[in-house]
Amino acid sequence: xxDRVPGGELGVPAVRRGRRGGVAMSRHAPVETxxxxxxxxxxxxxxxxxxxxTEPDGTPGDTTAGRDRVAALAKATxxxxxxARAGGAAALAPLGDVLAAYLADGxxxxxxxxxxxxxxxxxKNNLTRTLRGHxxxxxxxxxxxxxxxxxxxxxxxHMVRINTTALRALLLWGYRHxxxxxxxxxAEYLSPGVVMPRPTLAGTPAxxxxxxxxxxxxxxxxHQDEDAPSGAQVVALGAALEDRVGPWGRLAPxxxxxxxPRWGEQFQLTADDAHPDGCPLAQAPHLHLxxxxxxxAHAGDLAGRRCRPKGDKTRFAPLPDISFTGYPLRTALTxxxxxxxxxxxxxxxxxxxLFPSSRYLLWWHSAFEAxxxxxxxxxxxxxxxxxxxxxxxxxRAQRRYVRQTRPRTLS
Numbered sequence: 001x002x003d004r005v006p007g008g009e010l011g012v013p014a015v016r017r018g019r020r021g022g023v024a025m026s027r028h029a030p031v032e033t034x035x036x037x038x039x040x041x042x043x044x045x046x047x048x049x050x051x052x053x054t055e056p057d058g059t060p061g062d063t064t065a066g067r068d069r070v071a072a073l074a075k076a077t078x079x080x081x082x083x084a085r086a087g088g089a090a091a092l093a094p095l096g097d098v099l100a101a102y103l104a105d106g107x108x109x110x111x112x113x114x115x116x117x118x119x120x121x122x123x124k125n126n127l128t129r130t131l132r133g134h135x136x137x138x139x140x141x142x143x144x145x146x147x148x149x150x151x152x153x154x155x156x157x158h159m160v161r162i163n164t165t166a167l168r169a170l171l172l173w174g175y176r177h178x179x180x181x182x183x184x185x186x187a188e189y190l191s192p193g194v195v196m197p198r199p200t201l202a203g204t205p206a207x208x209x210x211x212x213x214x215x216x217x218x219x220x221x222x223h224q225d226e227d228a229p230s231g232a233q234v235v236a237l238g239a240a241l242e243d244r245v246g247p248w249g250r251l252a253p254x255x256x257x258x259x260x261p262r263w264g265e266q267f268q269l270t271a272d273d274a275h276p277d278g279c280p281l282a283q284a285p286h287l288h289l290x291x292x293x294x295x296x297a298h299a300g301d302l303a304g305r306r307c308r309p310k311g312d313k314t315r316f317a318p319l320p321d322i323s324f325t326g327y328p329l330r331t332a333l334t335x336x337x338x339x340x341x342x343x344x345x346x347x348x349x350x351x352x353x354l355f356p357s358s359r360y361l362l363w364w365h366s367a368f369e370a371x372x373x374x375x376x377x378x379x380x381x382x383x384x385x386x387x388x389x390x391x392x393x394x395x396r397a398q399r400r401y402v403r404q405t406r407p408r409t410l411s
Contacts, residue, residue: 030052032073035076035080036084037052038053048064050064051079056088058089085185085186090179091182092139092140093139094137094139095135095142098139099127099131099170102127108169109176110169116294116307117297117301117307118294119296121296126166129163130153132394134146147171147190151167151197152199154199154200157205164196167190174187202392203389203390204391229253233382234323235327237253239380244372244375245358248355250332254327254329255329258324258327258329259317260317261287261317262309262310267293268292268353270351270354271340271341273289273354274333274337275287276334284319286318288314289314289315290314292306292307292310293365294306305362337354374411386407387407388405389406389407390404
């Protein structure tokens with residue numbers, strides 16, 4: 001078998017020139033040079049053209065190019081274009097290795113700030129999906145056509161945009177990395193405003209949560225009164241939640257509607273965060289929103305399951321005396337704060353959580369939604385949207401996509 005050297009055309013190892021009797025076949029000087037590639041004419045012992053070049057890491061490359069001179073020159077041109085995409089020796093790294101280095105670095109190429117755990121999880125999931133099937137492609141072999149092929153691995157236009165954003169950041173990081181994985185030209189393949197390819201996988205977009213009709217000049221992000229839950233709906237949901245989780249079930253939707261915390265902020269609140277009589281930092285009744293449940297954390301994480309709120313912005317949430325449904329919100333929250341402290345004193349609720357799980361721990365959003373919230377909404381008569389989702393799901397065992405259909409509910 002002939003020896004192999006890395007760096008053949010399109011990343012496929014090239015065949016080193018053969019030997020006869022332990023002596024390498026001689027060739028004259030190249031008949032032509034195409035950029036970085038030398039073209040050698042056929043010889044009596046080998047009636048085909050050969051191409052020779054040097055890889056970015058210094059490894060010699062050598063491959064055949066057929067009998068036809070025009071075809072040999074065309075192949076040399078393609079090979080030279082490939083070599084031109086190499087930013088350096090690191091350009092020989094497979095895309096899977098580039099992704100691993102990117103995740104290990106763990107910083108944004110835009111801000112140079114470390115990612116949160118939830119951000120890293122999202123980036124890993126998005127890029128794993130985008131690069132799937134192309135992990136062994138060398139960095140210098142990445143061209144615009146392959147970028148389009150990878151980011152189109154999605155079931156909906158929305159996911160194509162997500163793939164594009166994730167891949168754009170990877171290209172920028174790889175270009176700025178020392179040594180560079182990508183050239184400046186590669187980093188600019190997916191500049192803002194780039195056109196989006198159609199999805200190549202099956203997927204069913206979720207139905208809209210609300211009517212998109214709006215007045216001329218009105219922001220698309222403006223919520224009409226009918227888009228927000230009514231007082232009757234909040235009361236009904238509170239009663240349904242109380243049946244499932246106990247006394248704080250009635251309080252939870254009133255806090256959400258009256259104080260405005262995000263779900264992750266509200267369900268990590270402790271007794272120390274509730275200040276119905278004010279505190280030295282603010283005299284009016286309020287909640288301290290200093291943390292949120294980290295969506296990227298895992299059970300047993302040593303750092304815990306909390307992270308700073310969105311944008312690293314902490315704030316005070318005002319606490320009304322009476323909610324818009326007529327519920328005594330301030331009194332009820334004070335009662336729940338005192339009860340949480342009593343639970344803590346008795347050893348049941350170590351953190352004095354205001355809205356704990358049945359084991360007095362932080363909730364997981366998926367479990368809360370599936371086991372508590374949606375059943376309670378259904379009991380309360382909230383408008384839930386059900387639809388059937390068809391999507392291509394990656395099967396690791398078979399190494400291919402498998403089409404699945406499942407019922408979904410939008411709360």
